[in-house]
Amino acid sequence: MAAKLVYVLNGPNLNRLGLREPGIYGSQTLDDIGAMLVERGETLGFEIDLRQSNHEGHLVDWLHEAEDNGAHAVLLNAGAYTHTSIALHDAIRSIKVPVIEVHLSNPHLREEFRHKSWVGMAAKGTVAGFGAQSYLVALEAAATL
Template sequence: MTEKLVYVLNGPNLNRLGKREPAIYGSQTLDDIGAMLEERGKTLGISVLLFQSNHEGDLVDWLHEAEDAGAHAVLLNAGAYTHTSVALLDAIRSITAPVIEVHLSNPHTREDFRHKSWVGMAAKGTIAGFGAQSYMLALEAAAGL
């Protein structure tokens, strides 16, 4: 069986997980989440590549790279760019690899400005509100695509 490649892209401030507002985002770090994804990926036949940047253009570049690398899927937690980035919307629409939008918290239970997702307009689906488990659920969904 050939391993499937899944890119996991993380946007601004997600490098602060474990320190930033743990009541909202939990106490696990992005490295903790990455290790969980890699472990589960092995059982699913998935190779996971984890990236994080506070810069919008990096996320756009990695979406393009995922496509060029033949990624089976992309898990994208765009952080605050979810609600502001037409560039990410356009980048997702420019690739054929399915993108699964991921959020630790549930944006619909938070401030009004978080209720609109530019990413969600082009994503295959969205998994939100389950903390670090959101990533694991998204990986399971990606495996089933």
């Protein structure tokens, strides 16, 4: 049986993981997280397609592509676009593929401007606050969909 495709999309500044504010975001890099996801994905029957962009339009295009390619699910850490992007909100609502919002930190324990999530308002669910483990928890949730 062919593996089910799961897109793992990452927004602005997530290419700086491991360097950027490790007290908030941890010391693991995005490549480290990707390796964990690939390993766990294999046991769940998933093929992981990990991507990162600092450009909002790329994330919108990749959400559309996930549907066009018959993806099982999308894990989306939109970074700061979480709190500002109606375009991502609309893109999520325009596809049938379930999107799980992922955050390394808990936005509700941070600055007030991070408390509103346009992504979360359209996503199937949200996993936040567990560092790199947030991605693995989201992947496990995707397996139940």
